[in-house]
Amino acid sequence: MPSNVIMPQMGESIFEGTITRWLKRVGDRVERDEPLFEISTDKVDSEIPASASGILREILFQEGETVEINTVVAIIDDEGGAVQDTAGDGNAVVRQEPEQTPGRNQKPEIADSRRGLRASPLVRRMAREEGIDLREIEGTGLGGRITKRDILNYLSERERIAEVTRPLVQQAQEGLGAAASDQDEIVPMTAMRRSIAEHMIGSRRTSAHVTSIFEVDMTAVMKLKEENAGKFARREGFKLSLTPFFVKGVVDTLKDFPILNASMAGNDIVYKKDINLGVAVALDWGLIVPVIRRAQQKTLAGIAREVADLSHRARQKQLSPDEVQGGTFTLTNPGVFGSLIGTPIINQPQVAILCVGAVTKRAVVINDAIAIRSMAYLSLTFDHRLIDGAVADRFLSSLKDRLEGWSGAID
């Protein structure tokens, strides 16, 4: 018996809809509940499922036409459905629908036969999205049909297996291990903490983090810094720290390695024109990364001033939001706390972050003699999706040369 497809009413005040797309053509077989056409009303696009199974006999309104609600827009005819379904190799598939008493013993055969696999479009779609081979599922519906229930059971079973193998750490992160006892104190996270937490896990999920570590002789820089310390402090009114040297060294090296001053946008690489260098500043209540804009145009002293100013204002909570946005590369310096080597997480959407370890005097071998030198470990975490290991190491090597051979005035 033919059945009419009508324009549905999508709301109390809606009296018409525009057909934007037919998903089936006349003559196509449609299953009940399978998306048949799309309509548009105001700012909403809706997918309308077929109201019956059968052959789409007639389309009465074309794409682009606006139709009043409850108007018949198409006709589905269920006769001949079986004929269509058995087209192909001539082996008629056992039609299960008319069968009143499903033979339980028939089920395995049907599940094994690809052609006989019976499942609704929704179930097929779920299987596709979940990457499930429907042949793995034993249907419990009429005639071995795979029902929604079957796929749900399969999914929760799969989930349970995944659950057992999920590392405990991750469970704790997800708040499952947070069953607090009476003595435990529960404090809600601050907005900054939440934002850091989101950002960290988001970055881990986004980039392929790899870290490479170089050891750098900082003796030349330390000597220069000490020689200029008094003069600089008198002139500028603040103490010269090591950070500006690292910033300047990184900025000059980035000029030769633009890929490290880039980001990914879909399948494109965006090379940033300016080097906006973020410098992580630890605060008592968290961490913030103010940005030195257009650092490629700035001198060592200029950078020193900006680092001092930004970190001071960060601690006074006086940074404006645009001063912590738009960074293209980040420098973090946990060395000031004594850390030797860090493996930082990339500050999205950047693609690399340099971590500076503590500068300490170590006995090192130079020209087969043991010397006392100021040494530091520099580690670079980079997004391996975009940056090859060799490129990262060339960057580090170039930065190492720059720092070890540092000379010149501080102005």
Add this chain to the structure above:
Amino acid sequence: MAMSAQSPALQVSPSERAPRDCKPACLGLNLGFRDYEESLRIQDRIVTRRKCGLLPDCLLFVDYPPIITLGRGGKREHLLAGPQELRKRGVRVHPAGRGGDITYHGPGQLVVYPVLDLKAWHRDIHRYLRTLERCLVKMLLDFGIPSETLPGATGVWVEGRKIGAIGVRTSRWVTSHGLALNVNTDLRYFDLIVPCGLVGRGVTSMAAQLGRSLELSEVRSCFIRHFAREFGRSFRVADREEALIES
């Protein structure tokens, strides 16, 4: 006890759907920074799961790099910039299976995709749009920004400039896509398009209205509060978002 708390969050039991205060639950999922295709893939999976009752109603939040999306009703001529200009500014163009015309998404925007089953909520997409608008208007007022809705121009407006855009899709009454609110959005990107195909109307942002940037997370929380109230939902943050969407 601990074990049962760890049982798959996937299967939503009826008791979870109706918590103590008897309001249906709405699950918040923050997808973080994603490219467009990826976020749509995740959204599709959630929609399918919602249709099957595997998930309760959900609110998805996502952050995008600068992109332009073209709704089904979108006209290519509303894209003003040429491919070269787009490439220079690092903006990609994507077709989007939602209602509405062309729009821009980018950093500093609150993008929310509610995945709701309207079968359990009035079966009315206009009412749905109007309620979304009301959430935005009330939320903006909390930040001291008076805004309005205009008949025949879905979205939320401040002094004739658009601050919040809405574009929705439904399939079997399950909604997807949703809204984008300009919080700290760099409005210069809108020069590339005629937003929502509305010629001669500008755009604005919360930051532009207030003269200062806002914490996106603060705006998000405020939106959630109003959303929960307007739609009569109890809101909880997904504690298992990775298990839910990326298993």
